Amino acid sequence: MSDGVRCMWMRGGTSKGAFFLESSIPSDKDERAKFLAAVMGSPDARQIDGMGGAHPLTSKVAVVSTSERDDSDVDYLFLQVQPDTGSVSDSQNCGNMLAAVAPFAIERGLVNAEDGESTVRIYMVNSDSRADLVVQTPGGRVTYKGDARIDGVPGTHAPIMQNYFGTAGAQCGALLPTGNQIDVIDGVEVTLVDNGMPSVMLRASDFDLTGYEDPKEIEAIAGLKDRIESIRLKAGELMGLGDVTDQTIPKMCLISPPRDGGIINTRTFIPHRVHEAVGVLAAASDAAACMFPESVAKGMAQFDEVNPCRVDVEHPTGSLTVELEWDGETVVRTGLLRTARKLMDGEVFV
Ligand code: NQM
Numbered sequence: 001m002s003d004g005v006r007c008m009w010m011r012g013g014t015s016k017g018a019f020f021l022e023s024s025i026p027s028d029k030d031e032r033a034k035f036l037a038a039v040m041g042s043p044d045a046r047q048i049d050g051m052g053g054a055h056p057l058t059s060k061v062a063v064v065s066t067s068e069r070d071d072s073d074v075d076y077l078f079l080q081v082q083p084d085t086g087s088v089s090d091s092q093n094c095g096n097m098l099a100a101v102a103p104f105a106i107e108r109g110l111v112n113a114e115d116g117e118s119t120v121r122i123y124m125v126n127s128d129s130r131a132d133l134v135v136q137t138p139g140g141r142v143t144y145k146g147d148a149r150i151d152g153v154p155g156t157h158a159p160i161m162q163n164y165f166g167t168a169g170a171q172c173g174a175l176l177p178t179g180n181q182i183d184v185i186d187g188v189e190v191t192l193v194d195n196g197m198p199s200v201m202l203r204a205s206d207f208d209l210t211g212y213e214d215p216k217e218i219e220a221i222a223g224l225k226d227r228i229e230s231i232r233l234k235a236g237e238l239m240g241l242g243d244v245t246d247q248t249i250p251k252m253c254l255i256s257p258p259r260d261g262g263i264i265n266t267r268t269f270i271p272h273r274v275h276e277a278v279g280v281l282a283a284a285s286d287a288a289a290c291m292f293p294e295s296v297a298k299g300m301a302q303f304d305e306v307n308p309c310r311v312d313v314e315h316p317t318g319s320l321t322v323e324l325e326w327d328g329e330t331v332v333r334t335g336l337l338r339t340a341r342k343l344m345d346g347e348v349f350v
Contacts, residue, residue, distance in 0.1 A: 003349075004346075004347025004348060004349050005020070005024055005025065005035075005039075005347060005348055005349075005350075006020075006021070006024050006346075006347055007019065007020055007024075007039075007345075007346065007347065007348040008104055008107070008108075008342060008344065008345045009051070009342075009343045009344040009345075010062075010100040010103075010104060010340060010341065010342055010343055011100065011153070011340060011341045011343060012062075012094075012096045012097040012098060012099040012100030012101070012338070012340045013095065013096030013097070013099045013100075013150065013152075013153070013280060013338040013339070013340065014057065014096055014150070014152040014153055014276070014277045014317075015057045015058070015060050015094065015096035015097050016053065016057075016058050016060070016343065017058065017059065017060030017061055017062065017097060018036075018039060018040075018051065018060075018061045018062070018348065019061075019062045019064065019100065019101070019104045020061065020062070020063050020064070021063075021064060021065065021108060021110075022063050022064065022065035022075075022077070023065065025063065032079075032088070033087075033088035035350060036061050036079060036081055036088050037081055037086040037087075037088060038050065038350035039051055039052075039061075039081075039348050039350055040052030040059050040081045040083065040086075042059070042081055042082065042083050042084070042085070042086035043083075043084060043085050043086030044083065044084070044086075045083050045084040046083075047059065047083050050350075051348060052081065052083055054083055055083065055273065056080060056082060056083065056248075056270060056273055057096075057270075057275070057276065059080070059081045059082070059083050060078070060079070060080060060081070060094060060097050061078070061079040061080075061081060061088075062076060062077070062078060062079075062094075062097045062098075062100065062101055062104070063076070063077040063078075063079065064076055064077075064101055064104060064105055064108070064110065065110075066110050067121075067123050069123050071121060071123070071130060072121045072122060072123035072130060073105065073110065073111045073120055073121045073122070074101070074105045074110050074111065074120065074121075074122055074123070075122075075123045075125055076098060076101045076122050076123070076124055076125060077090065077125040077126065078090070078092065078093055078094040078097055078098075078124075078125075078126050080092065080094070080248050082248075087246060089246070089247060089248050090125075090126055091126070091241075091244075091247035091248055091249050092126060092127075092171075092197065092198075092247075092248050092249045093124050093126040093127040093129075093170075093196060093197065093281055094126075094279070094280075094281075095131075095162065095164075095196070095197075095279065095280025095281040095284070095336065095338075096279065096280050096338065098122065098124065098131060098133070098162065098280070098338075099133070099160045099162065099280075099338035099339065099340040100340035100341075100342075101120075101122055101133070102118075102120035102122065102133035102135045102160060102340075103135050103142045103144070103160070103340055103342065104342075105120050105122075106118060106120065106135060106137065106142050107142055107342065107345075112140075113135070113137035113140045113141065113142065114137060114140065115137070115138065115139055115140050116136075116137065116138065117134050117135065117136060117137060118134070118135050118137040119132050119133065119134050119135075120132070120133045120135060126171075127167065127170035127171055127196055127281075128166075128170060129164065129165065129166040129167050129170045129196065130164070130165050130166060131162055131163060131164045131165065132162075132163045132165075133160055133161065133162050133163075134159075134160065134161040135158075135160055136158040136159065136160075142342075143158050144157055144158050144339075144340065144341045144342060145157065145158055146158030146159055146339070147159075148160075148337060148339050149339075150320070150337065150338060150339055151277065151315070151317050151318020151319055151320065152276060152277035152315075152317040152318060153339065156339075157339035157340070157341060158339060159337055159338075159339065160337070160338045160339055160340055161335070161336075161337060162280070162335065162336045162337070162338055163333060163334070163335050164196060164281075164284070164333065164334040164335075164336070165332070165333060167195050167196030167281065167284060167331065167334055168194070168195050168196075168288070168330040168331040168332075169194050169330070170194065170196050171194055171197075171198050171241070171249070172192075172194040172198050172239045172240050172241065173194075173240060174194070175193060175194060175195060175288060175330050175331060176191075176192065176193060176292070177192050177193075177194055177198070177238070177239040177240055178192055178238055178239070180192075181292045181293075181294040181295045182294060182295065182296065183235075183238060185231045185234045185235055185238070186227070186230055186231050186234070188202060188206050188231060189202075189203070189206070189296055190202055190231065190235065190296060191289045191292070191295040191296045191297070192235055192238060192239050192250070193285045193286075193288060193289040193295075194239070194285060195281070195284045195285040195287075195288035195289075195324075195331050195334060196281035196284050196285060196334065197249065197250075197251060197279060197281035197282045197284065197285045198236075198239055198241060198249045198250035198251070198285070199250055199251045199252075199253050199268075199282055199285040199286060199289070200231065200232065200235045200250050200251070200252050200253065201253050201255055201286060201289050201295065201296050201297065202228075202231070202252065202253065202254050202255065202296065203254070203255060203256070203296050203300075204254040204255060204256045204267065205256070207224060207227065207228075207254065209221075209254060209256075209267075210256060211254055211255060211256025211257075211265055211266075211267060212256065212259070212265065213267065214316065215267065215273075215274035215275065215276055215316055216274075218254075218267055218274045219273065219274050225269075225272065228252050228269055228271075229271070229272070231252070232244065232250060232252055232269075232271055233245065235250055236249070236250060248270065248271060249271070250271070251268050251269065251270055251271055251279065251282045251285075252268065252269035252271055253266050253267070253268045253269075253282065253286055254266065254267040254268070254269075255286070255296065255297055255300060256300065257300040258300070258301075258302060258312075258314050259314065260312070260314055260319060261312060262302075262311065262312035262313060262314040262319050263287055263290050263301050263302055263311035263312060263313060264286060264287075264290050264297055264300060264301050264313060264314065265314040265315075266278050266283070266286055266313055266314060266315050267315075267316065268282055268315070270282075274316075275315070275316070276316055276317055277315045277316065277317045277318070277320070278313055278315035278320055280320070280336055280338065283313040283315075283320045283322050283336075284322050284324070284331075284334045284336070286313050287311050287313055287322040287324055288324060288331050288334075290311070291324070291326075307325060307326050308323050308324060308325035308326075308333070308335070309323070309324055310322070310323045311324070320336070321336070321337060322334060322335070322336060323335035323336070
């Protein structure tokens with residue numbers, strides 16, 4: 001039998017996956033990809049011979065190390081393992097997994113905890129930007145128990161506050177990568193945006209959808225995935241991301257008017273399966289796009305002009321609250337509440 005590799009399995013927000021110290025996995029990129037695909041049991045849509053949960057949201061990896069930067073305690077690299085193909089991509093960041101990076105860093109001794117609350121300063125390698133996370137640490141130990149509730153996760157848990165800096169244009173160079181509030185691709189009006197997650201906003205009604213359909217219902221509509229993918233490939237070029245065929249960005253967000261007091265309602269292709277909720281940074285990007293009066297959200301988005309503003313992005317299983325702070329031109333801070341939980345600490349065998 002091969003040797004086991006130390007690994008913690010954690011839920012971060014509405015995602016879950018493997019958390020490794022960088023030093024415990026192969027450093028060569030190809031070797032690392034092979035190793036992680038084997039950990040998850042890919043390529044195989046069911047991931048039956050591995051730990052993955054047969055969905056992109058449960059086939060995620062966080063690689064954490066001590067940071068050499070003055071402004072950060074740890075570096076976080078996010079890797080997405082696609083269940084069916086086994087491809088491993090570093091093209092995107094993941095704000096849900098990020099929620100668990102902070103407690104993981106404390107649990108593994110990379111960061112010392114205070115009595116009460118501890119702030120972990122994280123450099124996010126994928127998007128070359130930073131976030132400060134506040135973790136509950138009574139008596140200097142991480143607790144996962146608490147009263148915070150996030151939609152898409154049953155029960156309540158300890159709050160983890162996330163403050164992101166420098167997310168506007170992190171991967172595309174500008175909050176509106178083409179400089180336009182509207183672009184037209186394949187005859188469809190879109191808004192291209194990057195507030196930490198390159199995203200394409202589309203009106204659900206342009207695809208004969210209400211926008212309130214269940215993710216499975218949307219995935220089953222004949223021809224829809226192909227239309228969305230055709231727009232995605234062109235949007236990737238326009239956003240300066242190059243050929244995105246094998247990348248997990250940009251995300252494709254179908255929007256419709258909010259029904260529950262939120263700013264907008266969403267159904268997001270990530271980019272091929274439809275999210276059961278919404279990605280954290282995807283929601284941050286969607287909310288930011290809504291602030292532009294001529295975006296595709298015109299006539300749908302409901303917000304007032306306070307700064308920082310707090311808005312709810314509606315999704316299939318509830319809503320996600322995003323706080324945006326502006327400097328007049330762009331977003332300078334994005335705040336989000338998440339929770340996380342340690343599920344397993346041990347060794348994984350490939
Ligand atoms: O947008 C899913 C998730 C994500 C990404 C995805 C995320 C984010 O919900 O910050 O968290 O879009 O692939 O975990």
